[in-house]
Amino acid sequence: MSKIKRIGVLTSGGDAPGMNMAIRAVVRAGVKAGIEVYGIYEGYKGLVEGNYKKLDPSDLDKRIPQGGTMLYSARLPEFENIEVRRVGVTKLKEAGIEAVVVIGGDGSYRGAKALSEMGIKCIGIPGTIDNDIVSTDYTIGFDTALNTAVEAIDRLRDTSHSHIRCNIVELMGRYCGDLSLYAGISTGCSIIVTKETGFDKEDVIKKVKDLHERGERHVIIAIAEKITNVIDLSEEVQERTGYKTNPMILGHIQRGGSPTAFDRVLASNMGVYAVKLLLEGVNSRCIGIRENKLVHYDIIEALDLPKEKNPLYDIVEDLS
Ligand SMILES: Nc1ncnc2c1ncn2[C@@H]1O[C@H](COP(=O)(O)OP(=O)(O)O)[C@@H](O)[C@H]1O
């Protein structure tokens, strides 16, 4: 087996704070091992268009504190089509790129798997604020997004507590409730609603009423996106519970911002590991961190792992 000489790195799907740190780690570890590392711009879109540029390790330090991704990101649904992927594989081969490190979420992993079946070695690094990849305890960007959400909810509490109010805060996470769960516990939310808990409107309203009767000056509800319309829910909670109620959709502010130290270390660790695995000839695997140890899984096995309900849900009731 001849040693790999040139690899690509791309970021795909929703950007996540810490992606720049992961890119930097891949470039630094690659160059140290005598490999040329090319940035592939705008995820699979740039891969198909041949939008590649050799990355210089000395240019990357200024990106360390920056959120977003210096390689930009994109969603390209057409990448599911084999003909589109074929164009990308040809472009990669023309550029002499033998392997690609894909930094992204579950969708990006599926793209990486499909690519690896067409002769391009791929390693996935979990980069998404959603923490929705079961094969890792933490994804790059989750900790930063969580801390951003915590800061926002803390601010809401200040004003809510002053006025006897209820806030209904919608958090991102697509179909994973981790951001809502961790932010809700961190900020003392009385109610946390996610796909994992299920949503029973009457139950939520009853709980809010009980808190009002108990004399609580404020109630904060953390609710994951895609569960219900929080503006309508706020109107109904206000009408039926006695609290003036304000909805707050945190939205994309959760995605931006300077990565926390946790995300920077995680990204550095995973980026270096990705290069090590490629040098060992590993292919079509994705990296995770489990009980503080780096691990790697077959991409499809990783995506098919069953998601267990987070035991932290059990303490929510006791804290409310
Ligand atoms: N089944 C698939 N086959 C090939 N490529 C895919 C597949 N699913 C997703 N992708 C690619 O991965 C991109 C990112 O996926 P998406 O779900 O939007 O974000 P994330 O990777 O953050 O979960 C998609 O826009 C598409 O280009």
Ligand SMILES: O=P(O)(O)OC[C@H]1O[C@](O)(COP(=O)(O)O)[C@@H](O)[C@@H]1O
């Ligand atoms: O920015 P967009 O395209 O509206 O996507 C929003 C989605 O992206 C996320 O922020 C991140 O999800 P992915 O990492 O899967 O792309 C989700 O929390 C949210 O549902």
Ligand SMILES: [Mg+2]
């Ligand atoms: Mg995803």
